[in-house]
Every structure is written in structure tokens, then in C-alpha cells.
Amino acid sequence: MSIKYGLLALLSDADAYGYQLRSRFESATGSVWPLNIGQVYTTLARLDRDGLIEGIGTDGDGRAMYRLTNAGRTELSGWWDTPVAHADRPRDELAIKIALAITTPGVDATAILQTQRRETIRHLQDLTRVKRQSDPDDLSWRLVAESLIFAAEAEVRWLDHCEASLVRHGRTRKTKPGNTSGAADGDSVKDPQATEGTTR
Amino acid sequence: MSIEAGKHRPPEHTGQVLVLRDVVRVHGSGDAEVRALDGLTISIAAGEFVAVMGPSGSGKSTLLHLAGGLDTPTSGTVRVEGTDVGALSVSGRAALRRRHIGYVFQDFNLIPTLTAAENVALPRELDGTGRKAARTEAMAALAELEVQDLADRFPDEMSGGQQQRTAIARAIIGKRRLLLADEPTGALDSHTGEAVLEVLRGRADAGSAVVLVTHDARFAAWADRVIFLRDGTVIDTAGVDSAEELLAHSR
Ligand SMILES: Nc1ncnc2c1ncn2[C@@H]1O[C@H](COP(=O)(O)OP(=O)(O)OP(=O)(O)O)[C@@H](O)[C@H]1O
Ligand SMILES: [Mg+2]
Numbered sequence: 001m002s003i004k005y006g007l008l009a010l011l012s013d014a015d016a017y018g019y020q021l022r023s024r025f026e027s028a029t030g031s032v033w034p035l036n037i038g039q040v041y042t043t044l045a046r047l048d049r050d051g052l053i054e055g056i057g058t059d060g061d062g063r064a065m066y067r068l069t070n071a072g073r074t075e076l077s078g079w080w081d082t083p084v085a086h087a088d089r090p091r092d093e094l095a096i097k098i099a100l101a102i103t104t105p106g107v108d109a110t111a112i113l114q115t116q117r118r119e120t121i122r123h124l125q126d127l128t129r130v131k132r133q134s135d136p137d138d139l140s141w142r143l144v145a146e147s148l149i150f151a152a153e154a155e156v157r158w159l160d161h162c163e164a165s166l167v168r169h170g171r172t173r174k175t176k177p178g179n180t181s182g183a184a185d186g187d188s189v190k191d192p193q194a195t196e197g198t199t200r
Numbered sequence: 201m202s203i204e205a206g207k208h209r210p211p212e213h214t215g216q217v218l219v220l221r222d223v224v225r226v227h228g229s230g231d232a233e234v235r236a237l238d239g240l241t242i243s244i245a246a247g248e249f250v251a252v253m254g255p256s257g258s259g260k261s262t263l264l265h266l267a268g269g270l271d272t273p274t275s276g277t278v279r280v281e282g283t284d285v286g287a288l289s290v291s292g293r294a295a296l297r298r299r300h301i302g303y304v305f306q307d308f309n310l311i312p313t314l315t316a317a318e319n320v321a322l323p324r325e326l327d328g329t330g331r332k333a334a335r336t337e338a339m340a341a342l343a344e345l346e347v348q349d350l351a352d353r354f355p356d357e358m359s360g361g362q363q364q365r366t367a368i369a370r371a372i373i374g375k376r377r378l379l380l381a382d383e384p385t386g387a388l389d390s391h392t393g394e395a396v397l398e399v400l401r402g403r404a405d406a407g408s409a410v411v412l413v414t415h416d417a418r419f420a421a422w423a424d425r426v427i428f429l430r431d432g433t434v435i436d437t438a439g440v441d442s443a444e445e446l447l448a449h450s451r
Pocket of ligand 2: 260261262306382
């Protein structure tokens, strides 16, 4: 999971300084993935250099405040719109993405869940096809394929569960004016890591 | 052949075994009204294996009931092999079911007073196949589901999973053009479930159209196409052949 998109998502909600971003990230994701403040500052510097955020001076206590640029918004909508690819996926990105989608105003979490479900099922179809074509006597290979199949199945069950929970709590976010949920800032920038074609 | 016969039909719809167009099914009325299906359009070709997923109450069984001629739509059309099911008489629908459709019910629906083999052979006998030939076919179908040893047991002498496999054997016997299976793996362990998918996949590869309702993504992934239902409509499709489905919707 790149801290990059986490910070962009938080800044799309409100301008903030480094420490705020760290604590908001941790509260949004249930403190399961603690951030080190050094990482936050390095990432902010890189985002600033790339024009995705900009410094807007310091607050009363001299802390550097940041806000999202238009380029940053476009980059962020690209992330929301693109399913997390299965190839070399950093383990927790999906859970973090969903946690942030639920806490970030203007993001349609239900749509993100369905985009992910479609991608994961497509991945499962690929794995199933590969497994069916494999040598039935090669048990060790089959068990490895099945570990991927069961993991993907579990992910779909978890996505189903997330959707049911959203419905139950009536927390499906409606698009709020003044916030981006994808279409507002022109063409989405695709995450270069999120490549198509997930057969391994 | 149908009410719509004069209308232009897109050429890609020839070869479609099952076509549902703008199908609405309303149960009850007034405050108790439930729109179990709310404008559903899908088509499934010969040789195609489609899985249907969706939360409880989203209309999956209703869809299969309509496709299987067990129920008729409030509006819209259901065609099996080009025949408008809604325009058939009750006996016409029964004949269509017997000849062309294999149905696995969510609750098995085995006849309690018949043995496993008699249950499986019944649709063939009703269709005019002789008793002995029907029994031979039934034994082969039971063997495919690995329950041939239970051929002479009655349903209440079998486990849930064994009854389920018997119900599947009954659905696949004969050359059915359309197989409809409502949670056929619900009572099965993961290995037996996979054996069932192997059988359904094999029928699709041999040219039948197969529709599988399942909550289980691992089994849905055997299908060529996965349709997602919510509140009686298709909200999304996954799989290699989704382009046609999208076309069907944009029309
Ligand atoms: N005969 C009926 N009378 C009234 N309502 C009905 C009837 N049959 C189905 N419904 C309603 O229609 C909706 C769709 O039911 P359906 O059985 O198709 O759901 P399903 O997707 O198969 O659910 P499950 O996963 O629980 O089997 C539900 O709200 C159900 O209560
Ligand atoms: Mg049902």
C-alpha cells in the first residue's frame, strides 16, 4: 500500500499538516497499519515536488499546511477508479482503500466495492482456467493455485460483507458537491501499478 | 412463433437458448408489493455457462423459475429456444420443461416415495423412454455424480449432500438444452462441489446453456460470465463475454 494515495485521500477531505495526516490515517484504518512520521514527511515532500499537493504556508504554531492540487485530485480519482491489481499486490492496500472510501466524503464506496468484486472474480476465472488446464497429478502446483483461489474467494466474501454492512448502517456515501469522486477533474490517471491481465 | 415475431431481431440473438427481455415479476400488491425482478434483460447462448450472484432476495431464484417455465413474468418476455414461454399453455410449459430444461431446485424437490434411481429416471420415462433404458441412463447420471451406490435408497435415507447430487443427476439426464441450477453446491463439501462444477462445465462445453445461481465466487468462477443482481436488476457483469451483455443493455 502506498502511503501516497492515503495522504492524497485525506487531503481531498481537508487541508492538513503532517501530524494530522498521520493521526487521521490511523483513525480511518483502525490503527492496523501505524505510520511513521518520517515516512509521512518524505512522502509529502515527494508529492509537493510532483505537483500533486502544494504548501499553503504555516498555521499559528508554525506547522506546514498542505492542500491537494488539481493534478493531485486527478491522480486520486484514478486510484479510486482502478481496481487493485492482483499481480504483486501489497497485502493491505485493498482493506485500506475500502476503509478510506468509507470515511472520505464524496466517494461512492458501493461502486468501489463492485469494481473490485468484478476484478477479483475475473482473476478467479483466470486462476480456475489455469488450474483446470494443469496436470492433475501435479498436486503441489494445484495446491498453490488453490491457495490463490481460496484467497480470492475469501476476498469476494469480504467484499460482499462490506457491502451488506454499508447497507445495514445506511452509510453509503452520496456524492457531495465540491468533492471529487472520479469524473470531476477530467481524465483519470491510471495507477501504473494497476496493470490489466492478472494471470500468473 | 411469438407476439414480437414481426419486430426486428438483432442477428446475434439467433443461437440464444435463453433470452429474457425487460422482464418484471411483481409479487403481491399495494403495500405488500415486491418487485422480485425489475426490468431484467439477459441472453445466454448454446454452450455458454453463466453464473448469477447477488444477495439474498435479489431475485436469483425468481429468475430461474421464469427461465424454467415454472412461473411467468408480470411483463416482458422469456424465450427458451425462441419460444415465448409466457405464451404457452400450462401443459405446453410442462412439455418444454420435460424436453429441454434440466432444473436443480434450491431445496432439491426429490419425490420421497421414489428411490434415487427412480427419481432420476422419471423425466426420461415421462418423455417416453422405456423403463429399462431410462434406468440405464439414470445409473450413468448417478455415476457422474458419484452416488451410483445409493441408487436404491429413498431420499430420507440419504444425507443432504447425497440428495443434492441425486437432484443434479435428475437435471442432467437426457440431452437438455438448458440447465438451471439454484445453489447446487449448497450442501456439498469443497471437493464434491467441484465435481458438480466439473459436470456442469462439461455440459456447457457439450453445447447446453447453463445457468448457475451461487453465493460462492469460487464456483461462479467456472462460468464464462458472471452476472451480479441487486434488487431484481443486473448491476454488473464479469467475464470474457461481457461485451454482448453490455450491448444488450444499451439497446
Ligand atoms: N411467492 C412470492 N410471494 C411474495 N414474494 C416473493 C415470492 N417469491 C419471492 N418473493 C420475493 O421476491 C424477492 C426475490 O426472491 P428470490 O427467491 O428470487 O431471491 P433469491 O435471490 O433467490 O434469494 P436467496 O439467495 O435467499 O435464495 C424476495 O424479496 C422475496 O421475498
Ligand atoms: Mg434463491
